[in-house]
Each structure stands twice: as C-alpha cells, then as structure tokens.
Amino acid sequence: MASRVAALLLLGVICVGFASGQTAVDCCLTTVDKFLPLSRINGYIIQEAGNGCDKSATVFTTKTGRILCVSHPSKLQWVRSHIESLEAKKPAKK
Template sequence: MASKVAALLFLGLICFHVATAQIVMDCCLSVSEKRLIPKNIVSYKLQVAGSGCDISAAVFLNKKGMKLCVVPPEGNQWVQNLIRTLEKRRQRDAETQVCC
C-alpha cells in the first residue's frame, strides 16, 4: 500500500514539474537600427517584452528565411512604414487570390 502511495506522489510531482516548465521561445536578444530594404522582406511579427522575451522588437523575415531583429515600431517611423508596406502587400495578395 505504501508503495502505491509513493508511486502516486511521485507521479503527481512529475506532472506538477512538467506543468510549471517554461515554454522555450525564439526571442531576439538584441536589436539593430539598420534600415531594411522592403523588397527583401516577406513578413514580420512583433516581439513584446514580458511575453516570454526580455526585449521588445520587430522581427522581419527576409526572402532567404533569415529573421532580422530591429527596434520596435513605437517611435521608429521607418519600422512603422515597413510594417504598413507589408500589410498593404499582404492585403493586395489576398485580394488577388480570391477565387470563384
């Protein structure tokens, strides 16, 4: 009987440890202020500090599949313009892919 209780406690401890483990995220560790060429960029995502990553950043994906970490869009007009360009491109591409 004692071995069953010990096994259940051990199993509960393992489940608790797995449930509290942190999820590994692919985060930018530093950012660049170097401006990017819009024709080479295919998509983006925003990284927010405190949501699993230490710093905020705009993460752009280029045609070669490389992730490029730059300063966040807040207060950086060129980043805002690049995001706007990508959104317009995405919208245009979605409109051309609408099929009957």
C-alpha cells in the same frame, strides 16, 4: 500500501512539473536600428517583452529566409512604415 501512495504522489509532482514548464521561444536578444529596404522583406513578427522574451522588438524575415531583429515599431518610423506596407500587401480575409 504507503509506498504505492508515495509513488503516486511523486508521479503526480513530476507530471505537474512537466506540465507547468514553459515552451521554448526564439527571442531577439539584441536589436539593430540599421535600415532594411522593404524590397528585401517577406514578413514580420512583433515581439513584446513579457510574453516569454525580455526585449520588445520587430522580427523581419527576408526573402532569402534570414531573420533580423530591429527596434520595436514604437521607436522607429521606418519600421512602422514597413509594417504598414506589408499589411497592405496581405490578401483580405473573408
């Protein structure tokens, strides 16, 4: 009887360990400040430090599918400008 309880307790601990594990996230480890023409950009994601990543950054996706990590929009004016342009191109939600 004690071995059944111990086995159930061990199984519970293992299940909790798996449930509390973090999901793998692709993060920018470094950023560049090199200007990227808006005509080459297809989309973006803003990465905030503390949400699974160590560094705040802007992740631009190019029309060819490449990913480029640049500084956070709060640091570079051209990044803010590109984001505003991309947002303006999005269709309005109903």
